[in-house]
Amino acid sequence: EVQLVESGGGLVQPGGSLRLSCAASGFTFSSYWMSWVRQAPGKGLEWVANIKQDGSEKYYVDSVKGRFTISRDNAKNSLYLQMNSLRAEDTAVYYCARNDHDYGDYWGQGTLVTVSS
Amino acid sequence: AIRMTQSPSSLSASTGDRVTITCRASQGISSYLAWYQQKPGKAPKLLIYAASTLQSGVPSRFSGSGSGTDFTLTISCLQSEDFATYYCQQYYSYPPTFGQGTKLEIK
Numbered sequence: 001e002v003q004l005v006e007s008g009g010g011l012v013q014p015g016g017s018l019r020l021s022c023a024a025s026g027f028t029f030s031s032y033w034m035s036w037v038r039q040a041p042g043k044g045l046e047w048v049a050n051i052k053q054d055g056s057e058k059y060y061v062d063s064v065k066g067r068f069t070i071s072r073d074n075a076k077n078s079l080y081l082q083m084n085s086l087r088a089e090d091t092a093v094y095y096c097a098r099n100d101h102d103y104g105d106y107w108g109q110g111t112l113v114t115v116s117s
Numbered sequence: 118a119i120r121m122t123q124s125p126s127s128l129s130a131s132t133g134d135r136v137t138i139t140c141r142a143s144q145g146i147s148s149y150l151a152w153y154q155q156k157p158g159k160a161p162k163l164l165i166y167a168a169s170t171l172q173s174g175v176p177s178r179f180s181g182s183g184s185g186t187d188f189t190l191t192i193s194c195l196q197s198e199d200f201a202t203y204y205c206q207q208y209y210s211y212p213p214t215f216g217q218g219t220k221l222e223i224k
Contacts, residue, residue: 037161045153045161045204045215061212095160102208103151105172107160 002026002106004096009111016086016115022079022096022108030054030074033099036081038092039110046092049081050099064090086115119143119207123216129224134195138219140188140205149209152181152190155218156201164203165190197223 008020020036035050049060049070058070069082079096093112097104120143130136140150148168153161163172165181168188178193192199200223205216 044218045155045206047206047213047215059211100166101149102213103163103166103206104153104161105163105166107162109160 002098004098004106004108006094006096006108006111009094009113011114011116012086013117014087014115017082017084018086018113020081020083020094020096020111020113024077024079024096024098027098027106029072029077033102034072034079035097035099035104036070036079037095037097037104037107038090038113039095040089040092043092048094050102051079083113086113088115091115118212119146119210119214121205121207121214121216123203123205123219125219126217127220127222129222130195131224132195132197135191135193136195136221137192138190138203138205138221140183140190140216142186142188142207142209145185146207146209148184149207150181150183150188151206151208152179153204153206154199154201155204161204192221195221 003025005023012018036048051058051070067085071080093110095110096108098106122141124139150168152165155161169181180191202218202220204218
């Protein structure tokens with residue numbers, strides 16, 4: 001059974017940093033692109049970033065470029081999102097998702113990031 | 118970025134009804150379209166990809182159609198568990214973008 005479990009969310013002040021993790025199991029992690037998608041409270045879905053199987057290609061939505069970094073450790077079956085210079089508008093539930101042709105076929109339960117003073 | 122526009126934004130229907138949700142892309146996306154269902158407090162669930170291919174395990178009352186710029190998600194014979202919010206997503210070009218969602222409520 002495919003499982004994706006996010007962790008690392010919490011309350012952080014504007015300008016602060018946070019690192020999200022996603023632990024994957026039930027599939028060959030190193031064979032899939034992976035993504036982070038977020039959802040602000042009461043709002044719709046927004047794709048944030050994705051990463052190729054070997055980490056050699058990464059893509060970001062414009063609003064997080066230069067502030068967020070996606071990475072992975074295939075030996076640990078883990079996906080990460082390093083978030084720096086956080087803003088109030090980054091407040092959201094962050095989901096990791098396994099990709100199949102750039103859509104998410106399996107999603108984690110999400111982790112809430114709140115940016116507030 | 119390609120803009121995805123769903124209509125309606127909300128919809129009231131009864132169990133047993135047939136409903137259709139429309140998704141329009143701001144430019145042609147071939148058939149690179151996915152549909153998701155999301156229930157409150159839960160992660161999105163993939164229903165359909167490639168505009169019309171049903172994801173494994175999804176009931177056959179869900180169907181998708183369209184190509185280019187205009188797409189539809191149809192649910193025939195609504196069940197109680199189908200009341201949720203539905204999103205379309207294009208994956209034709211970066212960044213992947215979602216529609217604003219259609220909330221399907223019980224009449």
